[in-house]
Amino acid sequence: MNKWLFTVTNNLPEGKSTNNEIRADIMEHFFLRELAELAIIGPAKAQLLKDELGLQTCEDLLKKFPFRYEDRTKHVRVAELNTNTTGVYLHGYIRNLQKREQGKKRLMALFEDETGRIELIWFQNFSWVVKKLKPNVHYRIWGKPMWTAEGKIQFIHPEVSMVSENHQNRCSLLPLYPTTEKLKRNQLDSKGMALLQKKILLAHQNEFQETLPTYLLTKYRLMDLKEAFLNIHFPDNEQLLKQAQRRLKFEELFYIQLKLFKIKQIRLEKQDSKPFKDLSLFNEFYQHHLPFSLTHGQKEALRDMYRDLRSGKQMNRLLQGDVGSGKTIVAFLAMLIILGSEAQVAIMAPTEVLAKQHYARFVAFARQVNVHVALLTGSTKKKEREHMLYQLKTGILHIIVGTHAILNEKVSFKELGFFVVDEQHRFGVAQRAGLLAKNQSYVPHILIMTATPIPRTLAMTFYGDLEVSTIHDLPEGRKAIQTKHFYENARLHVWQFIREQLALGRQAYIVYPLIEESAVLDYANLFAGYESITRDFPGVPIGVVHGKMDAVSKELEMGRFERMETRILVATTVIEVGINVPNATVMVVESAERFGLAQLHQLRGRVGRGKEQSYCILMTDYRLNQVAKKRIETMVRTTNGFEIAEIDLKLRGPGDLTGLQQSGMLNLKIADLSTDATILEEARVCAKQIIQQDPDFQLPHHLPISQEYARLLTVSGSWSTIG
Ligand code: ADP
């Protein structure tokens, strides 16, 4: 399976210290010590930490960073509290302690300073509070003010300490840790977690092994590792905290980049593939059958690919280009280079609809040059499939178009020379490695195509080991789609506009949001919409498609629209991919505020596929939240998919990286690809230079890198899944 990982492991830096020495070092590294073995934690707590938060080693714990910090440097006066106040300190006296025993038990007290009074309330566990609190002692309390209906200010469960205690002095920014109910019940609330962190840090403070060479620390102005850990957990001030974060983010991203470059370097050195140089078939098609002339971007992409394909080293290339930029024909032309040397090619699409569409186009192209194409999907009948498999095995079949079904181990080739992946974001390094099994004698060349432009930071991390070609231009004569935003009061105007377009012979889509294909209310909206559209456009043939229809009916409807038998297609987002009707010039998105940016962009990409001017109309509710507003504004302002992807990432913010985060493929501990682009660029440049200068980390001053690189290979986690 994990073939890359093996390759990398076998290439552990040799040089000054041997692998064995490094391994011995690694095993002693305190980061790898099990929490359960540490006396300061004990087996019971260790078990809880493992069950609740998945923390097993010192490193796991130390890299459970605070999610927020509270500034406890300043205290305010009662009179200064306002509804915007979050957590604050107050200094004053506690009076009038009252326990209520009947009904719901509670403890109440008055707290006052020279400017006013507030109420303190405890609902549970207050016996210790009663014991601790004394009248006429100067206290400091921490909490968040709440206002009662009568305008009284209350602090619920405030933290209380004597002003003279001052034990928090060293740590002015209080770290807050993620925790769970169960942990809280076992003294591992945020405070308890902080205490653990402190204990571990103190116990091991002399064992931190710097993971970056000194010259890099200087060059990039990075704090050293131990300081960074101390300051990320217990920062003295904002500035030190920032420096600590920067250092740790840099390191995290640096090692990911280093690994990606390493994979790439090994591939370039070792991964021999077959050189494909024969252009006769390519030229025949290019000169006599190409239905249009290629755009500059398409030509460039082809040149990039031919350079790779003829090199004898495996091509691993990402082809980026906005919806409609014409990636398919580029892939087809590249395929002809492979077919020219008698090898076979496969192209995989994410859905059956899309696979069929590719198939239809390829058959039309291929006929001209006598190339044999077949379609293999999950619904291919057994007999047909077996015949196909036989033809693939014997080399009679040249191009196989399909869905994931073609990855099935039963599918084997006479000689698979080229594998194309269309629209597959999650086709990462590991999946690519899986393809190697498809060809015994050499590794097939790989092309990954994507129309959902990925933000640069994601591309650099997820596809960081790939070469990239980008098609920036659209085919000649394509007019930029005009996008407008309207509220319900413009409905008649919008309908009138559609009538005009229909009168010009064009077609229109009207899309309803179906966030979950099962949501009853959404279906009600869709059908109500369909009915009113039928009433409003008498005599116009109207079709409807949605996710609950079976595949056959769905296709029937889409087919009718493609053949102009229907003029308006009322649909859910099932049409997001895989429909190509150049005559459709209007895309109306209903309740557009409910769609994400990427989805809106995809939907808009369904129009503007022909020569005519196309339009995208976003209908929204009158009330829009900030994020929705920004999305709509962005859509109206730009058609640039790359720009849209960047904004999308910012709006989604940390923790929501297009499903990648959830899939565990990019489980970053501290860096955030939506905000840390600058650090990522730096780390990437730095990693690249090191791989170029010293690919096996043999230089003496790269010892920290060789050690950390080796250590990372031994621990599981986000880093190792990259391989
Ligand atoms: P995408 O990049 O979104 O996959 P496609 O490959 O589906 O785009 O191409 C979109 C449409 O543009 C297709 O109908 C295709 O035939 C057409 N097309 C591609 N390249 C050109 C070109 N250079 N000139 C004119 N039309 C083109």
Ligand code: MG
């Ligand atoms: Mg495409």
